[in-house]
Amino acid sequence: MTTPVTIVGAGLGGLALSRVLHVHGVPSTVYEAESSPSTRTQGGLLDIRDYNGQPALQTAGLTEEFRKIILAGRQAMRLLDRDGNVLLDVPDDGTGGKPEVQRGELRQMLLDSLPAGTVRWGHKVSGVRALGDGRHEVAFANGTAATTSLLVGADGAWSRVRPLLSGATPEYTGVSFIETHLFEGDNLHPTSAKTVGGGTMMVLEPGKGILAHRERGGNLHTWVILARPQDWFTGIDFADPAAATAQIAREFDGWAPELTALITDGETAPILRNIHTLPVEHQWDRTPGVTLLGDAAHLAAPNGEGANLALYDGAELGKAIAAHPDDIETALTEYERAMFVRSVASNAGAPDLHVMLGDGTPHNLINALAGS
Numbered sequence: 001m002t003t004p005v006t007i008v009g010a011g012l013g014g015l016a017l018s019r020v021l022h023v024h025g026v027p028s029t030v031y032e033a034e035s036s037p038s039t040r041t042q043g044g045l046l047d048i049r050d051y052n053g054q055p056a057l058q059t060a061g062l063t064e065e066f067r068k069i070i071l072a073g074r075q076a077m078r079l080l081d082r083d084g085n086v087l088l089d090v091p092d093d094g095t096g097g098k099p100e101v102q103r104g105e106l107r108q109m110l111l112d113s114l115p116a117g118t119v120r121w122g123h124k125v126s127g128v129r130a131l132g133d134g135r136h137e138v139a140f141a142n143g144t145a146a147t148t149s150l151l152v153g154a155d156g157a158w159s160r161v162r163p164l165l166s167g168a169t170p171e172y173t174g175v176s177f178i179e180t181h182l183f184e185g186d187n188l189h190p191t192s193a194k195t196v197g198g199g200t201m202m203v204l205e206p207g208k209g210i211l212a213h214r215e216r217g218g219n220l221h222t223w224v225i226l227a228r229p230q231d232w233f234t235g236i237d238f239a240d241p242a243a244a245t246a247q248i249a250r251e252f253d254g255w256a257p258e259l260t261a262l263i264t265d266g267e268t269a270p271i272l273r274n275i276h277t278l279p280v281e282h283q284w285d286r287t288p289g290v291t292l293l294g295d296a297a298h299l300a301a302p303n304g305e306g307a308n309l310a311l312y313d314g315a316e317l318g319k320a321i322a323a324h325p326d327d328i329e330t331a332l333t334e335y336e337r338a339m340f341v342r343s344v345a346s347n348a349g350a351p352d353l354h355v356m357l358g359d360g361t362p363h364n365l366i367n368a369l370a371g372s
Contacts, residue, residue: 004029005321006148008138008161010119012103013294013310014154015110018118019060020318026325030114031138031146033124037111042104044221045074045200045213046307050097052342053308056315065109066101071216074100076199079362084195084256088366092199100199102216103307125160134289134328136164150328151290152317154310157276159296165284170276173301175227175353177273178248180266182220189220189265195258196220203259204362208251212262222262224248224270227357233272241269275301280347283340291332293317298343301353305346313339 005021007014010032018028034040048054048066057066075092111119124141131137131147139145153161157170185193195201196212203210209225226232226248238244248270249263278299291297294310317335324331356365 005150005152006138006146007031007152007154008125009153009155011154011156011294011310012107012110012307013314014152015107015114016056016060016311016314017152017154017293017318019062019110019113020315021321022114023061024318024322026322028118030119031123031125031140032119032121035122037108042107044103045100045215046103046106047075047098047100047304049308052312056311059315059319060113062109062113069101069105069109070099071101074199074214076197078197078201079366080201080203082203082205082255082259084258087362125155128161128164130164136290149289153292153296154294154314156295157299159292161290162292162296164290165287165292166282168278168282170278170299172230173275173277173353174229175225175275175301175357176233177275178224178226179271179273180222180263181268182222182262182265183267184218185214185220186218189261191258192220192261192265193218204356204365206359206361207357209357210252210259210262220262222266224263225357226251227354230274233274238270238272244270275353277301281344286329286333286336288329291317291336297339300347309343309346
């Protein structure tokens with residue numbers, strides 16, 4: 001196969017696909033809307049799982065590089081109540097199958113594994129159209145365009161490629177996250193750092209919660225979780241970070257100060273993340289010359305599986321293309337058939353946000369983590 005594969009989106013899935021293709025001698029070009037790898041921060045910790053994320057990286061020939069960026073001890077998990085009492089404390093004894101890495105470091109590892117020029121930065125897709133015979137034209141906001149006989153949408157929740165295959169659009173789950181950071185926690189925020197512990201900390205009550213990760217350098221990455229209609233958040237002026245922080249913190253009046261400090265002491269402006277999903281059984285009919293991977297294909301609420309599935313999708317699609325270089329439709333058919341099954345299975349086995357924030361919280365999650 002000499003015609004490059006055209007990939008829209010330089011996230012984990014698109015880069016994993018490009019890397020596996022490169023390993024097999026198949027050229028690809030990745031188009032990314034962001035102007036450079038450092039345009040924005042790349043999220044927080046990811047637990048890369050031994051049944052999907054890690055095998056994907058092995059397929060990509062990057063296992064040794066992956067091991068170098070693992071953050072030791074971060075698989076620890078603790079659940080607290082609103083008073084700061086520990087309800088469950090699971091240490092990281094080094095035997096877990098979900099080592100934690102920083103998303104940005106994982107993405108950079110994948111970027112570094114590709115030939116120079118593979119990723120074309122500053123190419124925001126403005127439109128995609130079918131040309132017939134499995135060929136497509138991708139137009140970019142910078143006035144350029146690309147024509148391809150194999151197009152892969154790895155462009156996330158609001159994919160511009162998805163409409164070629166499906167009329168499905170993401171729907172709001174009724175839950176939103178608000179993100180902030182406390183830097184150098186051990187030095188500058190010792191009480192909060194001690195509360196979070198060595199890995200992940202969660203405090204859950206019906207309709208709300210606080211989740212925090214200990215990242216590299218002792219940085220504390222906080223996610224406030226609120227089950228509220230989208231209209232409720234329009235009443236918060238996120239252009240005024242101090243006012244927004246104060247309004248969010250009021251939802252946790254009466255909680256222990258070491259917990260609310262994870263909100264009020266934030267050193268970055270709070271960022272609202274409305275959580276959307278696609279239907280669990282989202283599928284499409286085989287359409288020549290185009291497919292999807294990752295969130296573009298099976299957007300789900302945060303459950304620890306999204307990044308792993310994107311990596312696995314990319315690796316499996318790369319393997320399928322390499323196995324059928326002269327019969328792309330067979331490759332895409334095999335890939336999609338398996339991907340549809342695993343995405344449904346992943347959703348079925350993952351914790352549901354509304355269960356986590358429902359009347360039985362936090363005990364339903366405690367029971368799940370304890371293996372009950």
